[in-house]
Amino acid sequence: MSTPSPKEMRQLLNSRKIERVVVLGANGTMGYGSAALFTQAVPEVTFLARTKAKAEAGLAAAIKQVRSPTVADRSKTGSYDDDLASACADADLIFEALTEDFDLKKDIFDKVEAARRDDSIVATVTSGLSINQLCEGRSDSFKKNFLGLHFFNPPNVIVGTELIAGNDTDPAVVDFIDAFSQIRLGREMIRTSDTPAFAGNRVGFKVMNEVAQLTEEIGVLLTDKILGPYTGRAMTPLATVDLVGWDIHRAIVDNVYDNTSDEAHETNKLPGFMATLMEKGVLGNKSGGGFFKKDGKTRLVLDPKTGNYTPEADINLPDLGYIDRVAALHRDGRYVEGMEVFLNAEGEYAAAARKVIAGYIAYAFARVGEVTETIDGIDRIMGMGFNVAPPSVLVDTIGGQGTIDMIGEAGLEVPAQLTAALASGERLFNHRRINIGKFFVAE
Amino acid sequence: MAAGSEVYILGGYQTDFARNWTKENKHFSALMRESVEGALEATQIAPEEVESAHVGNFAAELYCMQGHLGAFFTEVNPAFSGLPTSRHEAACASGSIALLAASAEIEAGRYDLQAVVGIEQMKTVDSGKGGTYLGTAAWFEEEAEGIDAPFPKLFGRLGDEYDKRYGLKDEHLAEISKINYANAKLNPNAQTRTWYMNKDHALCRTDDNPAIGGRIRISDCSQVTDGAVTLFLASREYAEKWAKGTGKKLSEIPRMKGWGHNTARLKFEDKVAESANAEYVLPHVRSTVTNAMKRAGIADVNGIDGIETHDCFTTSEYMAIDHFGITAPGESWKAVEEGWLEIDGKHPINPSGGLIGAGHPVGATGCRQVLDATLQVTGEAGAYQVEGAKNFQTLNIGGSGTTSCSFIVGVD
Numbered sequence: 001m002s003t004p005s006p007k008e009m010r011q012l013l014n015s016r017k018i019e020r021v022v023v024l025g026a027n028g029t030m031g032y033g034s035a036a037l038f039t040q041a042v043p044e045v046t047f048l049a050r051t052k053a054k055a056e057a058g059l060a061a062a063i064k065q066v067r068s069p070t071v072a073d074r075s076k077t078g079s080y081d082d083d084l085a086s087a088c089a090d091a092d093l094i095f096e097a098l099t100e101d102f103d104l105k106k107d108i109f110d111k112v113e114a115a116r117r118d119d120s121i122v123a124t125v126t127s128g129l130s131i132n133q134l135c136e137g138r139s140d141s142f143k144k145n146f147l148g149l150h151f152f153n154p155p156n157v158i159v160g161t162e163l164i165a166g167n168d169t170d171p172a173v174v175d176f177i178d179a180f181s182q183i184r185l186g187r188e189m190i191r192t193s194d195t196p197a198f199a200g201n202r203v204g205f206k207v208m209n210e211v212a213q214l215t216e217e218i219g220v221l222l223t224d225k226i227l228g229p230y231t232g233r234a235m236t237p238l239a240t241v242d243l244v245g246w247d248i249h250r251a252i253v254d255n256v257y258d259n260t261s262d263e264a265h266e267t268n269k270l271p272g273f274m275a276t277l278m279e280k281g282v283l284g285n286k287s288g289g290g291f292f293k294k295d296g297k298t299r300l301v302l303d304p305k306t307g308n309y310t311p312e313a314d315i316n317l318p319d320l321g322y323i324d325r326v327a328a329l330h331r332d333g334r335y336v337e338g339m340e341v342f343l344n345a346e347g348e349y350a351a352a353a354r355k356v357i358a359g360y361i362a363y364a365f366a367r368v369g370e371v372t373e374t375i376d377g378i379d380r381i382m383g384m385g386f387n388v389a390p391p392s393v394l395v396d397t398i399g400g401q402g403t404i405d406m407i408g409e410a411g412l413e414v415p416a417q418l419t420a421a422l423a424s425g426e427r428l429f430n431h432r433r434i435n436i437g438k439f440f441v442a443e
Numbered sequence: 444m445a446a447g448s449e450v451y452i453l454g455g456y457q458t459d460f461a462r463n464w465t466k467e468n469k470h471f472s473a474l475m476r477e478s479v480e481g482a483l484e485a486t487q488i489a490p491e492e493v494e495s496a497h498v499g500n501f502a503a504e505l506y507c508m509q510g511h512l513g514a515f516f517t518e519v520n521p522a523f524s525g526l527p528t529s530r531h532e533a534a535c536a537s538g539s540i541a542l543l544a545a546s547a548e549i550e551a552g553r554y555d556l557q558a559v560v561g562i563e564q565m566k567t568v569d570s571g572k573g574g575t576y577l578g579t580a581a582w583f584e585e586e587a588e589g590i591d592a593p594f595p596k597l598f599g600r601l602g603d604e605y606d607k608r609y610g611l612k613d614e615h616l617a618e619i620s621k622i623n624y625a626n627a628k629l630n631p632n633a634q635t636r637t638w639y640m641n642k643d644h645a646l647c648r649t650d651d652n653p654a655i656g657g658r659i660r661i662s663d664c665s666q667v668t669d670g671a672v673t674l675f676l677a678s679r680e681y682a683e684k685w686a687k688g689t690g691k692k693l694s695e696i697p698r699m700k701g702w703g704h705n706t707a708r709l710k711f712e713d714k715v716a717e718s719a720n721a722e723y724v725l726p727h728v729r730s731t732v733t734n735a736m737k738r739a740g741i742a743d744v745n746g747i748d749g750i751e752t753h754d755c756f757t758t759s760e761y762m763a764i765d766h767f768g769i770t771a772p773g774e775s776w777k778a779v780e781e782g783w784l785e786i787d788g789k790h791p792i793n794p795s796g797g798l799i800g801a802g803h804p805v806g807a808t809g810c811r812q813v814l815d816a817t818l819q820v821t822g823e824a825g826a827y828q829v830e831g832a833k834n835f836q837t838l839n840i841g842g843s844g845t846t847s848c849s850f851i852v853g854v855d
Binding site: 040067074156157159186327434437438442443 | 456457458459462467468469470472473474475476477480481484485628629631632636637639640641643644647649651652787825826827828830
């Protein structure tokens with residue numbers, strides 16, 4: 001698949017028109033966030049939900065999210081019962097953003113199929129359900145025009161977007177949505193296979209889950225500290241799980257655990273303490289706390305063994321001076337030297353951190369061919385969907401031999417895809433205009 | 444005007460203008476380092492080859508409590524220790540002044556390879572304090588002291604002056620804003636590439652698009668930005684050697700074909716008084732543009748394939764349109780209405796997104812414009828490429844139309 005030139009992209013964009021978009025499930029976070037995004041690019045967006053009141057709440061949330069009352073000028077609202085048929089009949093793009101429930105989505109697609117024009121595009125924002133299964137048994141025209149368009153939350157901030165074609169999706173439709181999303185919606189598009197959790201969540205949640213597992217051994221605060229921003233991420237991993245929500249985290253890792261059998265299978269197994277605490281209502285920030293919670297200005301930290309919380313200040317951490325040394329080098333923009341200090345740091349905790357980072361790199365490269373054609377897709381979704389250093393950026397910064405040694409130290413196998421990538425001796429992350437320094441925060 | 448010997452631009456590197464270096468907990472030195480190392484890598488130049496460096500910066504003393512920025516260049520690489528370096532300041536035109544100084548030294552035969560760094564870190568302070576700091580680009584005591592957001596007000600007055608002389612409609616300013624934001628979505632290093640904007644929003648007159656000063660709303664403004672851009676300028680002799688080493692032809696390497704540089708009186712009211720009976724509202728800006736064209740041997744704007752102009756506010760781009768000669772004086776609105784300014788239009792302006800869309804790290808902007816011009820004429824601008832561009836012109840302005848600099852970057 002060669003990259004089209006800007007001119008070809010604009011020609012592709014002009015090959016068909018998207019003037020009316022219908023968003024199904026427009027009261028949900030992904031629904032209204034995506035709907036707001038569409039209002040920037042098309043004249044009419046219809047927010048649909050179970051009731052008109054819910055759709056209106058979605059519109060209000062969209063306006064608030066992008067802070068522009070003009071969203072309303074381009075928007076209509078309605079309910080499935082009263083408005084779905086007429087709205088879908090007129091729509092050029094029907095965008096499904098219902099809860100991640102296969103049967104629920106299937107039901108709404110029945111209604112969509114009965115109402116849509118043969119040439120309208122139907123996209124789903126699903127983050128894990130199979131695109132092929134979702135359109136199984138549908139008409140040829142539905143299958144031809146059906147694809148996954150996976151925005152990340154919140155879509156107005158995170159540009160990384162996965163594009164997933166089904167077996168029967170018309171390649172011209174895929175190319176058009178790719179161009180439309182890039183040029184009109186400002187998306188960074190990554191094409192992935194129709195595999196569980198696609199590319200970004202497959203790799204990204206594996207890492208976060210492995211970090212969550214590590215808390216059972218060394219505690220939450222220490223785990224989050226040793227895998228903090230200095231390792232190449234804007235937000236610490238456990239704070240990220242709290243932000244995403246434990247329920248979402250669980251849905252993704254369970255899906256991967258149940259439907260794949262790769263070399264790192266057990267790292268996708270949800271830690272038992274998370275399942276136990278979820279039964280008690282712990283869901284992360286949305287339930288008032290997860291690994292961390294706030295008590296006024298005090299940050300409290302979860303003890304995974306007991307489920308109790310301790311003030312951060314009462315927890316003694318071992319000497320982690322190497323992190324300060326890495327951060328000081330990052331602060332001066334000396335990322336290669338910073339990662340060298342990390343690589344050579346002594347002690348079990350530095351080794352534990354390296355094991356997770358090595359696992360991330362090895363897992364990502366081992367997925368090449370399975371979830372994306374090349375490492376580039378995984379690199380871009382990790383960088384622009386998860387805001388973490390792409391695996392290739394880590395390899396470039398740590399060095400090829402350093403990476404191989406680190407994977408060996410972690411007791412993992414060096415994937416053939418990585419060995420092959422390193423054979424050329426060239427830098428792996430080949431987007432020369434993208435700053436790699438932004439991934440290494442000096443903390 | 445003496446024609447100087449040739450100055451070649453070998454390439455450069457821009458930091459991502461969406462980054463907040465304070466949030467990344469990084470020092471000014473990291474900003475400098477990333478842009479210089481990025482430019483070395485982009486051009487495949489060995490650090491030992493660099494002979495001199497010029498740093499353009501407006502106000503690091505205020506924003507970062509740091510002066511002596513030329514010396515910071517030597518921190519980037521051990522090979523730079525001992526190099527002659529200097530720092531240049533002319534408010535928002537600082538980057539262009541650094542480029543002028545570097546190119547003059549090449550023309551004079553002093554050095555064969557120069558690094559030029561434009562740099563500014565601005566997100567160290569809140570917008571109120573930052574607005575006051577920017578006020579020092581005007582005559583502070585008379586035009587900025589004790590005034591909230593002095594520059595939006597000054598450029599609001601530029602709009603008022605157009606309105607008085609020729610008439611001016613908000614919808615044309617809104618369209619300018621819209622185009623810059625839309626182009627920014629195509630630029631991987633533009634600050635606003637994820638921001639919500641359309642023409643309706645730019646015309647929105649509620650608190651979601653508040654008035655900042657006079658007719659200037661938030662959507663009319665450029666951004667507060669952290670960023671740095673490094674370029675390598677070379678003599679013909681060095682460019683020939685470099686071309687051979689990188690497998691290029693000399694004719695493919697962009698040259699500084701022309702330049703313009705004028706400084707008007709500081710106070711906005713004095714500028715306007717001077718031009719009361721003139722064709723152009725800011726005649727010295729017009730001279731800068733036409734001097735660059737004359738030096739390049741280009742008759743008029745029809746010989747220019749695209750423009751990177753100083754849209755610190757929509758009114759400054761509106762002014763640039765007629766000052767470049769795209770329309771007759773006072774008729775900039777025609778170019779807006781005809782769609783000439785868009786990337787595939789007759790006279791593309793700011794395919795990068797400009798200062799409104801790409802961002803405006805004050806001292807870096809002149810260098811960013813020249814880097815974008817370079818990418819355009821070498822066909823490397825990616826999604827915001829103007830097809831087949833051979834000659835690109837920049838216009839970089841310090842103060843309220845006070846210091847103007849323009850470069851024409853082109854290939855044969």
